[in-house]
Amino acid sequence: MILEEMYRSGVRTPNASQIQQITARLSYYGRIEGKNVFYWFQNHKARERQKLRRRLCSHYQLLYSTNSLPHHQFYCSQEAPVFPLPLHHATPSPFLHQVSNSSPSVPS
Amino acid sequence: MILEEMYRSGVRTPNASQIQQITARLSYYGRIEGKNVFYWFQNHKARERQKLRRRLCSHYQLLYSTNSLPHHQFYCSQEAPVFPLPLHHATPSPFLHQVSNSSPSVPS
DNA sequence: GCAAATTAATGATTTATTCAAG
DNA sequence: CTTGAATAAATCATTAATTTGC
Numbered sequence: 299m300i301l302e303e304m305y306r307s308g309v310r311t312p313n314a315s316q317i318q319q320i321t322a323r324l325s326y327y328g329r330i331e332g333k334n335v336f337y338w339f340q341n342h343k344a345r346e347r348q349k350l351r352r353r354l355c356s357h358y359q360l361l362y363s364t365n366s367l368p369h370h371q372f373y374c375s376q377e378a379p380v381f382p383l384p385l386h387h388a389t390p391s392p393f394l395h396q397v398s399n400s401s402p403s404v405p406s
Numbered sequence: 407m408i409l410e411e412m413y414r415s416g417v418r419t420p421n422a423s424q425i426q427q428i429t430a431r432l433s434y435y436g437r438i439e440g441k442n443v444f445y446w447f448q449n450h451k452a453r454e455r456q457k458l459r460r461r462l463c464s465h466y467q468l469l470y471s472t473n474s475l476p477h478h479q480f481y482c483s484q485e486a487p488v489f490p491l492p493l494h495h496a497t498p499s500p501f502l503h504q505v506s507n508s509s510p511s512v513p514s
Numbered sequence: 515g516c517a518a519a520t521t522a523a524t525g526a527t528t529t530a531t532t533c534a535a536g
Numbered sequence: 537c538t539t540g541a542a543t544a545a546a547t548c549a550t551t552a553a554t555t556t557g558c
Contacts, residue, residue, distance in 0.1 A: 311543080337525060344545065345524090414531070454532060 300324060301338055310343050312336075408432060409446055418451055420444075 300323065312320065317332045324330050408431065412420075420428065420443070429440045 334525080337527095340543080341525065347544085455534090457532085 301335070301342070305339070305342055305346075310339065312339060409443070409450070413447070413450055418447065420447060 301320075304320065309316070312335070314332075317335050320335050321330055321332045324335070409428070412428065417424070422440075425440045425443050428443050429438055432438050432443070
């Protein structure tokens, strides 16, 4: 419960000193080592991502099968949205505009 | 997924004809233009760097607090790789074993 | 009820990848 | 181009839950 609370409040990859603290706190309840805390966060983070990915996956499969929509933005990790969406519409930003203008090597 | 596969296999700044090819391939799944592919690679490259920088940054913070090593000595420093952790049983991998011996920073 | 068998969850280890430094 | 370090992803191993046949 303590670890999940920490995870919920944003802890993902605690550094050595954080791990120290957490371990100290948990050791009240029984024998535990820093590596156990380390592994817990590794595994928990990975498995949360996995769950999210599965959810999105089935969602997009659904969309795909019903609407023939492309399933862009397949999964997003907490800190880094991975697949950007194709822009289907209008008005590129000035910067983008400039890039595309000065770069005929990247045609539409 | 396709783009990440390409990125993983080394594509970073595709040239015009590469972008053309990629765009053609992706257009199977929906509307997409060359600039979207171009931007994707720009952004993905940048964000991967960002992530790494964050990681290194927190690592440096840690070292500072524990060892007071200057940045440029860090990678050469003999002691103080931080993670992976000690194994307690059976034939640990050479890698982990070596690290755990030299890494007191996340003790049990 | 109650073990054996099966499935799910969790802990631990290995592998693959990323960027930057040399 | 190679190497080091961090760590995400995949996998292996073990423990907990659940199901099944009696």
